[in-house]
Amino acid sequence: MKILYDHQAFTVQDVGGVSRYYRALLDHASPDVHSHVPVVVSNNVYLQDRRHTNHSAFFPGQSFRGRFSFMWKLNRLACRRALRRGSYDVFHPTLIDDPYFMHEVEDKPMVITIHDLIPVLFTEQYPQTDVALIGRIAQRANQIIAVSEHTRTDILRLLPVSPERVTVVPHGYTPSPPPRTLLPEGYLLYVGTRSGYKNFDCLLQALAQLVRRPGLQAQRLVCAGGGRATEAEQDRLQELGLTQHVQFMGLVQEAELAGLYRGAAAFVFPSLYEGFGFPILEAFAQKCPVVLSNASCFPETAQDAALYFDPHQPADLAQQLHLLLLEPALRRQLQQLGTLRLADFTWAQTATRTRAVYRAAQDLPQPVLL
Template sequence: MRVLYDHQAFTLQDFGGISRYHHELLCHASWQSELAVALSNNLYLRDGSYSHHRTFLPNVPVRGRWRVMRYFNHRASVRALRRGAYDVFHPTLTDDDYFLELLEDRPLVITLHDTIPTLFPQYYPDRDGKVLERIVRRASRIITVSENTRADVLRLLPVAPERVCVVHHGYADREYLNAGPALPLPARYVLFTGSRALYKNFGGLLAALALLPPAVAANLHLVCAGGGPFTADEREQLQRIGWAGRAHQFGPVSDAQLNQLYRQAQVFVFPSQYEGFGLPILEAFGQQCPVLLSSASCFPEIAQDAALYHHPHQPAELAQQLERLLLDTARRRELVRAGQLRLLDFTWQQTARRTRAVYEAAAQDANPHAVLSPVPPRIPVLEL
């Protein structure tokens, strides 16, 4: 079986969850893979195992660099689609439907990592929801990364239930990015990772920190990884609650540094109002870090009994659960053990195996007499 992947995630991301997901599929594929990328600075592709691409001014902040990469990568993907040497097409993003007119009758498999733009349209005023609707209507199969996301897809988009399959993400404790120096971290801290904007509910965490009893908050710090420097509003709120001198932002961080952040944290807090899967949960489990989650969206499905939960709109409940974890060493150890067990249910090998089954179902629908068998991966040569 031959599967073609397009360029989109590897053009937009130097590193990140979606391009990492597709890279893991390439790493664990039992099918022939073609990645249509000509120019990319994505760190997961740096060893050249899955494409003969070139880097383009990496680490150089040149205006228009992304547009140049997109131009050549779009051409590479269009050429691969027109060449037709594939059984299934799997685009790496669903923000652009350029491929619909090129597919003819070939099977299309897409992965929907979440339905955030549809659920929170006020945060995405420039997003054209009709693009996703057109892609969804044409898709032979739709992969969602959680049962919660599948339910949202069926509720919000025009798709038949039998075409939507759940395939969870996996976890691998490997380093993609250069290690970098160890971070200078405080002795006791609460960890928050990723973007702090919009539905991520960072303000709810700050409100909860303000409610901690002085004896619990003494010598406690807040560490944020990624998400950029604190904004003026965030600095003002930190100043107002008396945490300005105890809040630290690091980023971007290497994989080794991120692991250090999880390992040394008292607790990882993920208060988001919505996530499609919540990969940082697995990252925390992998580094034996206790986890405190919002009870919203997919979180209970992914973490089950390996985390404590709070209502996303009740800072007092978050403060209560945070106090509980900070004071109860035995409970933190219990959560760490439960996290290690839960992590056994999430492997990239299993993700790839279930994804292959989706590809085969899509291909068999298109050609009921097709005989599909494993073949070694092939590295395509893409011309600029």
């Protein structure tokens, strides 16, 4: 079976969860699956070894990745040529941002992966999102992979597709490099961007309550990967009396991020919505206790290996953190449960289940576009 992946995730991301997902599918494919990725120019770190591509890098770290960049145009042209040659059994675009392939794929089977429907659910934060286009691409797909049951439910609720075309295939976990210590242990950790649905202010309000409670350790928060503090965030910290309690790390390398998880008293994920919640697995791998909002996919992903709170109630989060920080036995229990839960997520299993989806895409009749 020949699978054609396209360039999009590997063009727009130098590093990131989506392109890492596709690299894992390439690495763990069964012997009868032969994959092709027609990428001409890319700075993506997961393609650096060129095991699956024959591409060139171009000034790594520079911004040449936009939809109208020369990098995008060259790679899209290469993908169009591969689609027109037709020497593949299933086409799997790595993103659905650009509909260039809709007229090129013709009657060949197509599979798409939907990691989340955040741009559809939070349109005020993503005003450029073409919701109708997402619906047309989903409708054209022979099969859709959803990364969680929660995402599958949203797909069936929000997009014009039938249930038999949507299959849940969770992510696996890629072991990180050996942790590199950056800070003394004993802080709360937040990872990723902080705006909008990420609900970061709930965590700040909870922290403001914690710092007023005497005798507690870990009364500081470290934020990794989401950039430096904005002016609005600095004002908010001052308003809450947290200026000396929050540290912004900006971009960190994988080994450094692993070290931050390893040294944290707890990883906190207050988001209102996620498709899967991959940082949860990263925390589990470093034996970091996890505290999650009880929203979206989080209970499905972590199950009993985390503490949960109402994301609209900062006092609830503060209470859960207070409990965790005062109870060493609870922290050890969460570490053990996290290790057990992590074992349920392997890329080998993800690749095997994805192969079954490819087979189903070949067997199902061509979708009828409305």
